[in-house]
Amino acid sequence: MKYHIVTFGCQMNVHDSEKIAGILEEKGYEVTDKKEDADIIVFNTCAIREGAEDRVFGNVGALKKMKRERPSLIIAVCGCMTQKQETAEKMKAKFPFVDIIMGTFNMTKLSEYIDRVREQKKRLLELYEEGDIDELLPYKRTSGDNAWVNIMQGCNNFCTYCIVPYVRGREKSREEESILKEIKELVATGQYKKITLLGQNVNSYGKDLKEPVSFAKLLSDICKIEGDFKIWFMTSHPKDLSDEVIDVIAKEDKILKDIHLPAQSGNNRILALMNRKYTREKYLEIIDKIRAKIPNCRITSDFIVGFPTETEEEFNDTYSLIEQVRYDSIFAFIYSPRIGTVASKMEGQIDEKVKHERVNKLLKLEKKIQKEDNKK
Ligand code: 5AD
Ligand code: SF4
Numbered sequence: 001m002k003y004h005i006v007t008f009g010c011q012m013n014v015h016d017s018e019k020i021a022g023i024l025e026e027k028g029y030e031v032t033d034k035k036e037d038a039d040i041i042v043f044n045t046c047a048i049r050e051g052a053e054d055r056v057f058g059n060v061g062a063l064k065k066m067k068r069e070r071p072s073l074i075i076a077v078c079g080c081m082t083q084k085q086e087t088a089e090k091m092k093a094k095f096p097f098v099d100i101i102m103g104t105f106n107m108t109k110l111s112e113y114i115d116r117v118r119e120q121k122k123r124l125l126e127l128y129e130e131g132d133i134d135e136l137l138p139y140k141r142t143s144g145d146n147a148w149v150n151i152m153q154g155c156n157n158f159c160t161y162c163i164v165p166y167v168r169g170r171e172k173s174r175e176e177e178s179i180l181k182e183i184k185e186l187v188a189t190g191q192y193k194k195i196t197l198l199g200q201n202v203n204s205y206g207k208d209l210k211e212p213v214s215f216a217k218l219l220s221d222i223c224k225i226e227g228d229f230k231i232w233f234m235t236s237h238p239k240d241l242s243d244e245v246i247d248v249i250a251k252e253d254k255i256l257k258d259i260h261l262p263a264q265s266g267n268n269r270i271l272a273l274m275n276r277k278y279t280r281e282k283y284l285e286i287i288d289k290i291r292a293k294i295p296n297c298r299i300t301s302d303f304i305v306g307f308p309t310e311t312e313e314e315f316n317d318t319y320s321l322i323e324q325v326r327y328d329s330i331f332a333f334i335y336s337p338r339i340g341t342v343a344s345k346m347e348g349q350i351d352e353k354v355k356h357e358r359v360n361k362l363l364k365l366e367k368k369i370q371k372e373d374n375k376k
Helices: 011-026 050-061 064-069 085-094 107-120 164-168 176-188 215-223 243-251 268-273 280-293 312-325 352-375
Strands: 002-007 040-045 074-079 100-102 124-126 146-150 194-198 230-234 258-260 298-305 329-334
Touching: 002 011, 011 040, 011 074, 011 107, 011 146, 011 194, 040 050, 040 107, 050 074, 050 085, 074 107, 085 100, 085 124, 100 107, 107 124, 146 176, 176 194, 176 215, 194 215, 215 230, 215 243, 243 280, 268 312, 280 298, 280 312, 298 312, 298 352, 312 352, 329 352
Parallel strands: 002 040, 040 074, 074 100, 100 124, 146 194, 194 230, 258 298, 298 329
Antiparallel strands: none
């Protein structure tokens, strides 16, 4: 019996797919890179932008013929997109050949769902509203000498454009001891040279624990683990990046000097509308602090263009922020309204053509900066 997993979206999803692979291997399945050879195909989906959802619909839809020719093939869809009830229902109605539809909180039930589908010969759609981090899962790691380590799940920030808090729930941190144990074991194998800590907002790690632990403490405790390895983490929210965290990064050789610090916009009115809780000035202060304490630190960022009501002048503030910071790399996204979020209901949605022009300007600027800095 063979399995094939198709992953969309961020590193969190890549790591979740390692979880799904582990569950399937425990059940006796072996991996295959060809859909044609698979007895089960799992789609782990992303909901962050409409484009991501369209790709999922296209990819799942393309399996109709395969399922008709091989009815024993099991097709499962999970992740952020199907965590939304309406989208899960739409998927069920549109693709009658999909056997299992689940969300983000119950994908660890996959083994049980496969048994149910096989025994009852019935399709299954099941979603949970919340879930705890499952500590005891067998991961099948797939990222070479990098090991992803989840330190928390969910997000409490509710940036007005973002679907994540709705599909990943509230912030839940793992116990520090459990994280340290996992990393010790990973390092002891000698196989992993890079440990990447994952969370939607790693800087608020530990605030929700019974005995709170700061992210700075977690980082310095991980650095005490003996062995030849580097530590990286993502994603940092500028409002929560503390001086202590910057100091630990500066001090510890094991931590990569590489910070992903999404600014999203360079304009204060847009930042407020986005509910980002910092200003351009505050953001630049943090960048200055990082550069003063960690010379040559790599800094990268995410930007959204065409947020509702964004004027040309306000977009130009984003442009000038990028010119000012001179990032090592940026991701620039066209704003995509996500149903259920505050921004999707705002008046003044921006024309698609204008959004495309703005994103192209940012990408051109990034290329120019990289070229100049590479020359240096
Ligand atoms: N439209 C466009 N980009 C988005 N992001 C999050 N939500 C949206 C959206 N609705 C971007 C942000 C975030 C990155 C992971 O995706 O820039 O940092
Ligand atoms: Fe989305 Fe904002 Fe949370 Fe990041 S911090 S996951 S952008 S709500």
